[in-house]
Amino acid sequence: MRIKVDFDLCESNGLCEAMAPDVFELDDDDFLQLHTEQTTADNIDAVNQAVAACPRAAISLVEDDES
Template identity: 65%
Template sequence: MKVKVDFDLCESNALCEALAPDVFELDDDDYLVVKQDEVTDENRDGIQRAIAACPRSAISMVED
């Protein structure tokens, strides 16, 4: 599984970064960057929390 972000919907509000900092971060221009798109056992819970918290539903998990 991989993390997918619809950047047309993303507002870069950093909720995902707060919930899964190993996966998401805002760059110096306040744009979201996916640091690690692979879903692992270690990051799955944080990613799922980020998906649930995203106000624009811009984050999803997709099959490789």
């Protein structure tokens, strides 16, 4: 699964970073950065929590062959 972020919807409120800091990070200008677009066995639970917690539904998971 691949992590997809709609940056037009993202408010950079940091809930995703709080849930999955190894994947999501707000930079010094409060813009969301992804450390990886790929989910792993180690991060999938935290990424799912971040997807569910996003107030703007800006984060989604897609199959690797989807865009």
